[in-house]
Amino acid sequence: MIWYKYGAVTRQRQVTIISAKVGTEYNNQSSHDSEAHFVYRLDLGNFPPRTVRIRAEVRPNISPDHPLRVTIRSNQGTTNWNVPLLVNSVKINYMERTLCLLDDVISSPDRQEITVVVSTSSRNKVDFTLKLFEVEDFTTDMNQVSSLTGVDTATPVYRFVNLQPFEKTALLRVKVTSEDQDVCALISIQPYLCPVLDMERTVRFRGSYQSMLEISSFIIDPDEYEHVTTTEFPDECEITSSNEATDAPASSQNIIKDQTDIEQIENGKSKPRPxxxxxxxxxxxxxxxxxxxxxxxxxxxxxxxxxxxxxxxxxxxxxxxxxxxxxxxxxxxxxxxxxxxFLCSVPVGVVRDFNHIFSNIWYMALGILFVILSxxxxxxxxxxxxxxxxxxxxxxxxxxxxxxxxxxxxxxxxxxxxxxxxxxxxxxxxxxxxxxxxxxxxxxxxxxxxxxxxxxxxxxxxxxxxxxxxxxxxxxxxxxxxxxxxTTLFWILALVTYFGLSLVLTSIIYHSGRWSLDWKIFPKLARASYKVIKQRDFHGVSKKRLVLVIILNLINIFFIVYGAVFxxxxxxxxxxxxxxxxxxxxxxxxxxxxxxxERITWTTVIYIVLGVICWIPALYFFVSIKASSDLSPAESRNLNGECIVLDLFDNHDLWHMFSAAGLFFCFMMLMSLDDGLFYTPRDQIHIF
Known part of the structure; x- marks a missing residue:
């Protein structure tokens, strides 16, 4: 045993130094006047692909006000954390972390000493359990599925990927899936630098990250990452669906079981008047x-x-x-x-989702074509x-x-x-x-x-x-x-305005434009309604246009009710x-x-048929959404799906293509709709 004094502090603290072995579990005690030093001497010849994790656990009765403090000293500096961990008012009595040894291997290829210091400010003795153990499957190779179990808030996990053997011109996709859709995780992709930022409060300072419920996908450039770590731990997600996902810290039983996969992506005279x-x-x-x-x-x-x-x-x-x-x-x-x-997101340069941008070219091309035809x-x-x-x-x-x-x-x-x-x-x-x-x-x-x-x-x-x-x-x-x-107030104002405008516009349609859109329309509407309803004077009522107006108002009333309820x-x-x-x-x-x-030309009929042929698959692909900004980011990623055409386009890209074609044929239909009346005298053309 070693005794020492803190500078001017007169109180003495007892230090116990233990020559510890990897894989052995130690049960010990610590208090305000005693601490334990566990010294591990590692043979780094096998690190990586292997590494070590350390787990510290205390009894449930330990107060977070006087936690057990675990400090790890190595060539990389000092890392520390407290047990128990308090997250969202929930106490977690254990903590488990993976140690970063890559730089240690480079600087000291033979052996490395790691010291774990356990201390506390509690006057009562704190019983704890400490264990340092090897991680056999620390590395993940290309097209290999790596399974992780037992991941929760107190036990973040990361994996090492060596990208040096791969072509720098190729892009890599990292895909993570989870069987526990009710637990939200935060997935991080970052260069393998020590220390690895594997805690929720630090992970956002390096690399890229996503929240995840069921699925997560990244595309990375090997030029930016010589090595990669995939870090995973539960995180608090903003859930918008009716079945709210459970925050991971709420219980130690909220365990994530997921799989990580990395794959490569292949690369004079006046003009005559009309x-x-x-x-x-x-x-x-x-x-x-x-x-x-x-x-x-x-x-x-x-x-x-x-x-x-x-x-x-x-x-x-x-x-x-x-x-x-x-x-x-x-x-x-x-x-x-x-x-x-993210499962069908093709990056080009700094643009992360080029395929969904490119597929909009159909709107532009067919729009220009329609202008040329007009x-x-x-x-x-x-x-x-x-x-x-x-x-x-x-x-x-x-x-x-x-x-x-x-x-x-x-x-x-x-x-x-x-x-x-x-x-x-x-x-x-x-x-x-x-x-x-x-x-x-x-x-x-x-x-x-x-x-x-x-x-x-x-x-x-x-x-x-x-x-x-x-x-x-x-x-x-x-x-x-x-x-x-x-807010509710907004919806009340918006729907009342909507109802008033629908009445005004349908009234203008019914009166064939003889009523103009100005403030005089409201007394006109009141007088006309009184004449028809109270006096039962139906003189001049157009039954056909009345049917249209009734249908339009019923549709708009439906939308008003729908908006008010949902x-x-x-x-x-x-x-x-x-x-x-x-x-x-x-x-x-x-x-x-x-x-x-009235005659409808075959050209118009063909445009109608072609429009329907395009709109049927377009609507199918539209409702088969693969992302939704109405949900939280993690919930939206649950909808993600693979590319279905040429490994480049997904459902939404096909919606762009088919809907653009559908719009074009609808435009052509409108352009030719009354061609059958070209030789019909205008005094014989019906107005409706």
């Missing part, structure tokens, strides 16, 4: 009528310029924000920031009118077919392009906060499609584009408020409202064409 302008010029009785008619076409073209301006000014800050997210992801190592499908159709139409005017000017002045407006068609094509750009921005780092990037231009596309259908039979009363886009701006404002302040994600909720109203109006329009026996 037919409809010529018609008006030859029949208008005064200049004011001519100005009014020209404004109608200027309104249609205005949609195009507003879409372009909105897209540009919306995309620029979106790109800035995504670059900020990407930089934060790379510098912090926190892979819980972005909701990727320009071609406009060119052909103007050429036809010009040639017809040369042959029979009187025929040009006749009124046939639906007036051709191309402004909204161009706007629809460019909106599809911006949908692809902003969806790509969203997929740089998907989160619930930036999900609106992926949906905003879906709102625009739905609105433009609705306006185009309405414009077919009401070309002279097309809605003012400024009012339409002002309304879209208000909707996006409500969306932002819903994302960050989705308070879902605001972006998806709004998108559902837009799509449901658009589909209802489109079906009503086609049914009315069939009812009035």
């Amino acid at each position: 037919k409809y302008v010529h018609e008006l010029a030859t029949t208008a009785k005064d200049r004011e009528q001519l100005k009014l008619f020209k404004r109608m076409f200027q309104r249609s073209d205005l949609y195009l310029w507003l879409v372009l301006m909105m897209g540009i000014f919306y995309t620029i800050p979106a790109i800035q924000l995504m670059l900020s997210y990407q930089d934060k992801l790379l510098t912090s190592g926190d892979q819980d920031i972005c909701y990727y499908n 320009a071609y159709r406009k060119s052909v139409h103007l050429k036809f009118i010009t040639e017809l005017a040369k042959v029979d000017p009187a025929e040009v002045s006749s009124e046939y077919g639906i007036p051709q407006h191309f402004g909204i068609l161009f706007a629809m094509g460019y909106a599809m392009v911006f949908e692809g750009i902003l969806s790509a921005c969203y997929h740089v780092c998907p989160t619930s906060e930036n999900f609106q990037f992926d949906t905003t231009f879906m709102y625009v596309i739905a609105t433009l499609s609705f306006m185009k259908i309405y414009q077919f039979r009401h070309p002279d009363i097309a809605s003012n584009a400024y009012k339409v886009f002002f309304g879209l701006g208000l909707i996006m404002f409500f969306e932002v408020m819903g994302i960050f302040f989705g 308070q879902p994600g605001i972006s998806s909720f709004l998108l559902g409202i837009f799509i449901a109203n658009l589909l209802t109006y489109a079906v009503y329009y086609i049914v009315m064409k069939v009812y009035h026996k």
